[in-house]
Amino acid sequence: MDNRKVCKWYDVCPLKRFYEHGKLDRKWVETYCWGDHAKCVRKKMEEGGIYHPDNMLPDGTIEEGLK
Numbered sequence: 182m183d184n185r186k187v188c189k190w191y192d193v194c195p196l197k198r199f200y201e202h203g204k205l206d207r208k209w210v211e212t213y214c215w216g217d218h219a220k221c222v223r224k225k226m227e228e229g230g231i232y233h234p235d236n237m238l239p240d241g242t243i244e245e246g247l248k
Contacts, residue, residue, distance in 0.1 A: 188218035190227055195235040199247050213239035 199205035222241035226233040236247035
C-alpha cells in the first residue's frame with residue numbers, strides 16, 4: 182500500500198475497523214480507501230459536514246450487517 186494514495190480519512194473511518202476485523206471485503210478498501218477515494222460517497226459527505234452512518238459503504242449503500 183502506497184501511503185500517498187491512502188485516503189486522509191482512512192485512519193478514523195469505521196471501514197478500516199470493519200476491514201481489520203474481517204467484516205468488510207478487501208475490495209472496498211483497495212478500490213476506495215487505497216485507490217480512487219475521490220469517488221467515495223463517505224468522503225464527500227464527511228468533507229461536506231453531512232451525517233452518514235458507520236455502516237454506509239463507499240458507494241453509498243447501507244450494509245445492515247456491519248456493526
